[in-house]
Amino acid sequence: xxxxxxxxxxxxxxxxxxxxxxxxxxxxxxxxxxxxxxxxxxxxxxxxxxxxxxxxxxxxxxxxxxxxxxxxxxxxxxxxxxxxxxxxxxxxxxxxxxxxxxxxxxxxxxxxxxxxxxxxxxxxxxxxxxxxxxxxxxxxxxxxxxxxxxxxxxxxxxxxxxxxxxxxxxxxxxxxxxxxxxx
Amino acid sequence: xxxxxxxxxxxxxxxxxxxxxxxxxxxxxxxxxxxxxxxxxxxxxxxxxxxxxxxxxxxxxxxxxxxxxxxxxxxxxxxxxxxxxxxxxxxxxxxxxx
Numbered sequence: 001x002x003x004x005x006x007x008x009x010x011x012x013x014x015x016x017x018x019x020x021x022x023x024x025x026x027x028x029x030x031x032x033x034x035x036x037x038x039x040x041x042x043x044x045x046x047x048x049x050x051x052x053x054x055x056x057x058x059x060x061x062x063x064x065x066x067x068x069x070x071x072x073x074x075x076x077x078x079x080x081x082x083x084x085x086x087x088x089x090x091x092x093x094x095x096x097x098x099x100x101x102x103x104x105x106x107x108x109x110x111x112x113x114x115x116x117x118x119x120x121x122x123x124x125x126x127x128x129x130x131x132x133x134x135x136x137x138x139x140x141x142x143x144x145x146x147x148x149x150x151x152x153x154x155x156x157x158x159x160x161x162x163x164x165x166x167x168x169x170x171x172x173x174x175x176x177x178x179x180x181x182x183x
Numbered sequence: 184x185x186x187x188x189x190x191x192x193x194x195x196x197x198x199x200x201x202x203x204x205x206x207x208x209x210x211x212x213x214x215x216x217x218x219x220x221x222x223x224x225x226x227x228x229x230x231x232x233x234x235x236x237x238x239x240x241x242x243x244x245x246x247x248x249x250x251x252x253x254x255x256x257x258x259x260x261x262x263x264x265x266x267x268x269x270x271x272x273x274x275x276x277x278x279x280x281x
Contacts, residue, residue, distance in 0.1 A: 003277055009278055011274055012271070015197065018198050021202075025217070
């Protein structure tokens with residue numbers, strides 16, 4: 001059998017293309033689990049705050065801590081990314097987001113409760129939108145799509161904004177995760 | 184330099200092996216539907232190629248029922264991984280003009 005150089009190059013390009021798709025699929029699968037986890041975390045946090053605003057309002061971070069631990073566990077289990085340093089980088093990424101969010105929303109912006117409610121999920125969704133530039137367009141689609149829905153609710157939903165936000169950051173995240181698993 | 188692997192050389196089988204070897208050896212492999220999407224093959228076509236690869240000992244095909252639905256999972260065997268690596272090395276050598 002004789003194979004020309006251009007045929008060999010075409011075959012190797014085919015191999016690279018398939019390998020890239022498989023790797024992206026693995027990233028999507030881990031990310032889908034994480035998005036669904038955060039959908040459940042958001043629902044739990046919003047539900048607990050609605051039930052006991054006095055206690056859970058200032059302690060929302062306790063529920064988020066469960067989400068962060070779950071995220072690190074999923075990434076550690078999936079083995080996605082560049083080795084064992086990924087979970088620590090993920091923790092650092094969360095801490096940076098919370099720190100920048102606090103500086104922007106509390107220290108500089110002095111946001112109202114309604115603005116705070118809209119700001120925090122959009123901050124993390126911005127991270128998703130940017131991650132899509134490296135890890136696949138589904139991240140960007142989810143980041144931009146859910147941000148658009150949150151902004152629409154912020155501008156249009158009036159007194160029902162909390163409910164709208166719970167639907168988007170809870171059910172919306174879970175649906176996006178299910179979609180991403182199949183993407 | 185070794186010659187081409189006649190079994191893997193066929194385009195669909197090359198894609199199948201590329202997809203399967205991209206998975207970690209400790210993973211369960213890829214299911215039939217996912218492989219179909221990755222290779223662009225039809226059901227019958229992919230099934231025939233998988234049979235071919237399985238007969239050569241390059242893949243392990245597992246059929247099971249999950250939630251009452253049949254599920255076929257395919258995994259590259261160590262022999263298949265070695266053959267694929269050797270075939271890719273052969274293709275790279277052609278490009279390098281060796």
